[in-house]
Amino acid sequence: MLGSFPTPYPDELLYSVVARYHVRSGNKSFRQTHEELFETIELQPDKIVLPNNLNFLVSQLPQGSKITVESLIKRNTLYPFFRTFLTPIEIYSFKNLLREKSSISISKAAKISDKERNKVLKFCPKCHVEDEQKYGEAYWHRQHQIPGMLVCLKHETPLSHSQVFLDNEQIHYYAASQVDLEIKRNTYLEDFIDRSLSLAQEIDWLSHNYVEFRGMTWLRNVYKSLLIERKFITKYSRTKFKYHDQQFADAFLEFYGEDLLGAIQPKILEKLEKYLEYYLLSCDITQTIDRITHVLIIKFLCGSIRDIFT
Numbered sequence: 001m002l003g004s005f006p007t008p009y010p011d012e013l014l015y016s017v018v019a020r021y022h023v024r025s026g027n028k029s030f031r032q033t034h035e036e037l038f039e040t041i042e043l044q045p046d047k048i049v050l051p052n053n054l055n056f057l058v059s060q061l062p063q064g065s066k067i068t069v070e071s072l073i074k075r076n077t078l079y080p081f082f083r084t085f086l087t088p089i090e091i092y093s094f095k096n097l098l099r100e101k102s103s104i105s106i107s108k109a110a111k112i113s114d115k116e117r118n119k120v121l122k123f124c125p126k127c128h129v130e131d132e133q134k135y136g137e138a139y140w141h142r143q144h145q146i147p148g149m150l151v152c153l154k155h156e157t158p159l160s161h162s163q164v165f166l167d168n169e170q171i172h173y174y175a176a177s178q179v180d181l182e183i184k185r186n187t188y189l190e191d192f193i194d195r196s197l198s199l200a201q202e203i204d205w206l207s208h209n210y211v212e213f214r215g216m217t218w219l220r221n222v223y224k225s226l227l228i229e230r231k232f233i234t235k236y237s238r239t240k241f242k243y244h245d246q247q248f249a250d251a252f253l254e255f256y257g258e259d260l261l262g263a264i265q266p267k268i269l270e271k272l273e274k275y276l277e278y279y280l281l282s283c284d285i286t287q288t289i290d291r292i293t294h295v296l297i298i299k300f301l302c303g304s305i306r307d308i309f310t
Contacts, residue, residue: 002036002060008067009131009139014076015048015121016140019173030171036060045107046117048166049078049145053101073098081146081207082110085289087215113288115265116147118166122159123181124152131176138176148203148264148292150196158193195260202295202305211309216284219294222308223280226301243281249273255300264292 006020022033039056051057054069061067073079079098083091094109122144131138143149144159151158162181164174213219227233228241232248235241249272253261261268268275278286279293295305302308 002062005061005065008076009135011142012076013049013140013142013145014051014072015173016176017076019175020137020139022173023175023178030173033173034171040101042103045105046112050082050098050106050110051077052098052106055099056101069099076142078142078146081203081291082112084206085213085291085294086111087213111287111289113290115290116292118145118147120166121145121162121164122149123162123176124155124157124159126155126157127152128176128181140176143204146203146207148295149200150263151193151200153197153200153204156193156197192257192259195257199295199299202299206295206305220281220284223297223301227280230301243277245273245277249276252276252300256296268293
């Protein structure tokens with residue numbers, strides 16, 4: 001049992017809590033810290049935002065600790081975001097893998113797409129300063145690491161990229177206060193910030209509200225109905241229709257702007273019409289889910305993610 005363990009700060013990523021523990025423990029290596037807290041050194045893809053074997057971690061916490069497996073999963077990992085667009089059965093399996101020691105891929109269970117993976121940890125410079133003033137140290141905010149988040153919702157300013165890479169090849173725990181963070185002075189236009197904030201609010205709502213998802217086939221049928229309603233599909237009969245791919249892609253690009261789409265996923269701009277057609281009309285045959293692309297499509301077609309799920 002551990003002698004002490006840091007209490008998570010509001011919206012702190014579990015990786016950040018462990019990094020603070022590593023600093024205070026005096027451990028000579030990240031590997032030693034990882035073995036103490038997670039029992040195993042087996043590496044899971046996306047381990048930084050979706051650590052597993054949390055049952056063991058909680059069993060090692062000091063007596064009287066109020067930290068539970070459930071609180072860690074819901075408040076300190078990206079589980080609330082990655083459970084979206086999964087059916088209840090899929091969510092059950094995904095959540096169990098976070099609790100247990102397992103060699104089964106969490107990423108596959110959550111159907112995580114390569115397009116959903118951030119390359120580095122992100123931070124808000126204003127949050128960083130405020131945290132140091134309030135808590136005496138900065139920390140990695142969970143919300144800032146959600147794919148598609150380009151701005152800090154609290155300060156309405158662009159997020160900066162750190163030099164802490166989210167790779168799967170080595171174990172590391174870098175505390176935010178100990179990393180030399182280079183503040184990138186972004187020169188985004190005000191309109192870009194407004195559009196990024198609007199998208200961030202949709203992602204945040206989706207991450208904080210559980211809505212039972214009825215599956216990708218259901219979503220594809222909803223898309224088809226909305227496309228017909230918006231005249232992006234011309235229906236000739238019960239089985240025959242024409243999808244106006246270029247018309248939809250042009251309207252989609254005009255709505256979001258090349259700068260916003262490029263900031264989220266540069267490759268989305270390559271053959272945009274084919275990319276969107278795949279997610280609109282073939283989303284139920286793919287083995288992974290690009291959640292941000294679906295959020296973008298739903299927001300464009302419905303105005304808000306809430307309208308389609310509630």
